[in-house]
Amino acid sequence: MSVEMELRAVRVRYGPLEALHGVDLPVPAGTATVLLGRNGSGRTTVLRALAGAVRPSAGRVLWRGADVTRVPAHLRARRGLCFVPDLRAVYAALTVAENLRLAGGPDAALDAYPELRPLLPRRAGTLSGGERRMLAVSRALAVPARVVLVDEPVLGMSPPVAARTYALLGGLCARGTALVAAEQRLPAGLPRGTLVHVLRRGTVAFSGEAAEPAARRFLDGPQGIASS
Structure with a gap:
């Protein structure tokens, strides 16, 4: 299993607060990776460090072995990285159709989410939370990418649409794309071989395959995500 991107001993600070404390995290090519944790655990900051939206105060970000720590976000996008944040992921003042054209x-997008078709003339800012997430995630499905980073991809979606979304994202992995999704709970419909990293207070508390018995014990136990 080849590594597409990687964090090595990465520390990230927001003013006086350190959000990541020396995190090591590989992102394998053609594989789904899920970052789990409560709000404030550091999972969003991991995505932002990979995307180039924040610069580490220490450590390195590697892409296929090359150091891209100082490569800005727009140049990482040109290299084939797609980042879908949880907030401000769509252009609220533009219509759904205009967002999709961009x-x-x-x-x-309409093949993946036919629910968007009757919404094409509406401004994205008037959509429900689940509709906005469909519009935002459709970006990751519309353009070829080597790395796709999505923060809470199914937030606000109904269970059937959420399951469809992970099936679509899993299809990207089947084509060789490295997927990293941040979630508060382990979602249903994950592709086979999905890797899980549980973050707590800016450190990685557990790493393994989602299907491993050890993962289930950790996630469902008294100190796990499901009980938090």
Whole structure:
């Protein structure tokens, strides 16, 4: 299993507060990786460090072995990285159709989410939370990417649409894309071989495959995510 991107001993600070405390985290190519943790655990900061939205105060970010720690976000995007944040992921003042055109065209998005078709003339800022997430995640499906980072991809979606979303994201992995999703709970519909990293207070508390018995014991136990 080749590593597409990697954090090595990465520390990230927001003013006087350190959000990541020397995190090591590999992102394998063609594999789904899920970052689990409560709000404030550091999972969003891991995504932002990979995307180049924040610069580490220490440590390195590698992409296929090359140091990209100081490569800005827009240049990482040109290299094939797609980052879908949890907030401000759509252009609220533009219509759904205009958002889709900026993302590379509506066809793939409407195939994935036919629910968006009657919403094409509406401004994105008037959509419900689940509709906004469909619009935002459709960006990751519309353009070829080597790395896709999505913060809470199914937030606000109904269970059937959430399961469909993870099936679509799993399809990206089948084509060789490295997927990293941040979630508060382990979602249903994950592709086979999904890796899980549980973050607590800026450190990685557990790493393993989602299907491993050890993972289930950790996630469901008294100190696990499911009980938090």
